[in-house]
Amino acid sequence: MSETVLALADVAYRWPGRTGFSLTVPSLSVAKGESVLLLGESGSGKSTLLSLICGTILPDDGKVSIAGTDTTTLSGGARDKFRAEQIGVIFQQFNLLPFASVMDNILLPLRFAPARRNRVDNAAAEATALCAGLGLPLGAVNEKATSLSVGQQQRVAVARALIGHPPLIIADEPTSALDANSQAAFLDLLFAQTATHNTSLLMVSHDPRLSARFDRVIRMEDIATVERAAA
Amino acid sequence: MILRLASASLIARALTVGMTILAIALSVALFLGVEKIRTGAKASFADTISGTDLIVGARSGSVQLLLYSVFRIGNATNNVTWQSYQDIAARSDVDWIVPISLGDSHRQFRVMGTSQAFFEHYKYRQGRSLALENGAIMDDLFDTVIGADVAATLGYSIGDPIIVAHGLASFTEHKDQPFRVSGILEKTGTPVDRTVIVSMEAIEAIHVDWQSGAQVPGQSTPADVIRQMELTPKAITAALVGVESPLQTFALQRAINQYDEEPLLAILPGVALQELWGIVGIAETALLAVSFMVVVTALIGMMATIFSSLNERRREMAIFRAMGARPVTILSMLVLEAIVMAAVGAVLGMALLYVGLFVAQPILDSAFGLWIPIDAPSLHEFRVVLAVICAGAIVSLVPAFRAYRMSVADGMMVKT
Numbered sequence: 001m002s003e004t005v006l007a008l009a010d011v012a013y014r015w016p017g018r019t020g021f022s023l024t025v026p027s028l029s030v031a032k033g034e035s036v037l038l039l040g041e042s043g044s045g046k047s048t049l050l051s052l053i054c055g056t057i058l059p060d061d062g063k064v065s066i067a068g069t070d071t072t073t074l075s076g077g078a079r080d081k082f083r084a085e086q087i088g089v090i091f092q093q094f095n096l097l098p099f100a101s102v103m104d105n106i107l108l109p110l111r112f113a114p115a116r117r118n119r120v121d122n123a124a125a126e127a128t129a130l131c132a133g134l135g136l137p138l139g140a141v142n143e144k145a146t147s148l149s150v151g152q153q154q155r156v157a158v159a160r161a162l163i164g165h166p167p168l169i170i171a172d173e174p175t176s177a178l179d180a181n182s183q184a185a186f187l188d189l190l191f192a193q194t195a196t197h198n199t200s201l202l203m204v205s206h207d208p209r210l211s212a213r214f215d216r217v218i219r220m221e222d223i224a225t226v227e228r229a230a231a
Numbered sequence: 232m233i234l235r236l237a238s239a240s241l242i243a244r245a246l247t248v249g250m251t252i253l254a255i256a257l258s259v260a261l262f263l264g265v266e267k268i269r270t271g272a273k274a275s276f277a278d279t280i281s282g283t284d285l286i287v288g289a290r291s292g293s294v295q296l297l298l299y300s301v302f303r304i305g306n307a308t309n310n311v312t313w314q315s316y317q318d319i320a321a322r323s324d325v326d327w328i329v330p331i332s333l334g335d336s337h338r339q340f341r342v343m344g345t346s347q348a349f350f351e352h353y354k355y356r357q358g359r360s361l362a363l364e365n366g367a368i369m370d371d372l373f374d375t376v377i378g379a380d381v382a383a384t385l386g387y388s389i390g391d392p393i394i395v396a397h398g399l400a401s402f403t404e405h406k407d408q409p410f411r412v413s414g415i416l417e418k419t420g421t422p423v424d425r426t427v428i429v430s431m432e433a434i435e436a437i438h439v440d441w442q443s444g445a446q447v448p449g450q451s452t453p454a455d456v457i458r459q460m461e462l463t464p465k466a467i468t469a470a471l472v473g474v475e476s477p478l479q480t481f482a483l484q485r486a487i488n489q490y491d492e493e494p495l496l497a498i499l500p501g502v503a504l505q506e507l508w509g510i511v512g513i514a515e516t517a518l519l520a521v522s523f524m525v526v527v528t529a530l531i532g533m534m535a536t537i538f539s540s541l542n543e544r545r546r547e548m549a550i551f552r553a554m555g556a557r558p559v560t561i562l563s564m565l566v567l568e569a570i571v572m573a574a575v576g577a578v579l580g581m582a583l584l585y586v587g588l589f590v591a592q593p594i595l596d597s598a599f600g601l602w603i604p605i606d607a608p609s610l611h612e613f614r615v616v617l618a619v620i621c622a623g624a625i626v627s628l629v630p631a632f633r634a635y636r637m638s639v640a641d642g643m644m645v646k647t
Contacts, residue, residue, distance in 0.1 A: 051642045056642025
């Protein structure tokens with residue numbers, strides 16, 4: 001069995017102040033270099049699960065291990081730093097700081113992750129190379145983030161997630177704002193990059209049509225139980 | 232990098248941020264301006280008289296005596312007889328004495344009768360003496376020396392005739408005895424600039440045909456007859472006194488205050504000025520308090536701006552959080568933003584103040600005789616700027632803490 005990058009065990013989370021709403025994940029793991037698609041309808045607890053993985057919320061029970069470290073044992077600040085070091089995050093849309101340049105957007109996670117920054121010799125050159133690899137026009141790095149098209153912005157978000165080679169990329173429906181053609185092109189680029197760096201990818205979507213391109217597909221309802229009080 | 236991002240974020244919201252900065256700048260300029268005018272007015276007043284140990288006048292209030300004798304504000308309630316004046320002048324502890332006789336005017340300016348000694352002993356701004364810009368000190372009975380503002384306002388030059396009016400703002404003129412401008416004084420920034428100076432004898436001379444404040448009908452003594460007359464003054468308005476030794480000041484003051492022949496009052500100019508500040512102090516404090524409240528208002532405005540920006544910036548904060556920023560980083564970025572706004576505002580306010588001073592200086596001087604010096608910013612001003620920046624940081628903690636709680640609750644997921 002290959003190295004595990006992400007492993008959840010007996011995770012249970014109850015929303016504070018909302019009795020009766022809870023999420024339990026008995027087991028979930030992603031191996032190194034593996035690409036996993038997590039399918040789930042909206043309201044299936046996907047966002048909560050991602051927050052648990054990223055460590056912005058803490059489970060009431062269980063373990064969340066990333067690259068061998070149980071993040072539930074870390075303090076809040078340490079978890080934030082750990083996230084910066086180990087995870088590249090891509091959102092659905094509005095990934096970038098609108099007022100900052102593309103370059104600053106890409107370099108932002110390095111600001112909070114010294115070890116990740118040290119893995120990169122020349123951060124600016126790396127950012128430019130990533131942009132080129134993702135098919136962004138030359139010179140785009142110096143543009144303001146908002147001057148790019150939505151598709152280009154999503155690619156910048158990929159570059160930002162990849163810089164400094166974090167072992168895990170979390171993507172939350174990154175293609176939902178794109179049309180079908182752009183979706184395909186975007187995924188081609190994303191997979192090319194994750195393959196090059198042997199990065200694990202956990203992508204969340206509600207769209208089963210993407211399934212074919214992933215190593216493994218998990219359904220939210222198979223791995224997690226969501227309980228809610230009768231409304 | 233955080234600093235660069237923070238400033239980029241500010242620039243992206245240039246309009247609201249600019250307005251906030253402008254409000255802070257104006258409030259700081261107002262606050263510092265009030266302070267400038269306050270200290271400037273004080274200094275201007277304090278600079279008006281120096282080197283004079285005592286001012287003697289008829290018994291009234293010390294502030295009143297100071298105001299009418301030196302600042303030409305208000306009027307004397309009574310005069311000092313020539314006899315009393317001579318008694319004081321004859322005392323051994325009196326080094327010099329300058330009589331002052333007020334009560335007449337020329338156009339909007341007051342006429343002051345005095346002796347040649349005035350030019351020698353009247354000192355302003357830490358011991359500076361009066362100097363003539365043009366011409367000479369009055370020599371003839373009907374000569375007059377005018378202050379710089381008088382000359383500038385009325386366009387007089389040496390040799391021009393002047394007709395003195397009886398009383399202040401009066402239409403009764405001493406037409407029979409026209410004066411001639413013999414000298415024009417250099418600008419001093421004191422009430423002397425707005426004074427027409429004549430000799431004591433001249434004051435007597437123009438009142439030869441007058442009794443009880445009115446001209447005797449049909450009587451008009453020709454000027455050459457007047458010249459032959461004995462023109463010893465009967466009374467003076469006040470006198471400036473210098474003592475032989477500073478140690479004698481209080482003894483002389485007591486002696487004059489206890490003078491038997493006539494109720495007199497001797498005051499120390501510095502002490503009377505202090506009394507005056509005591510009276511003006513309340514208004515000063517009120518003015519300062521109001522301008523302080525304006526600064527507070529501007530800072531609260533900034534707080535409101537940051538508050539209202541929080542909602543639209545939730546996404547931005549979520550990105551920061553996803554990238555590994557701690558909630559404390561979010562908090563400190565907002566505080567940093569406030570510090571930048573407050574600092575730019577305060578410095579801009581200081582710049583505005585100086586621009587304002589350059590524009591207002593001549594206006595204040597000509598309209599109020601108030602000379603506000605333009606100096607390099609004082610330590611006090613830097614303290615104010617620093618205080619505004621600190622206050623801005625403290626005030627911003629309120630929205631910043633809310634952002635902190637929001638970013639803890641939202642994490643990286645914003646429900647939009």
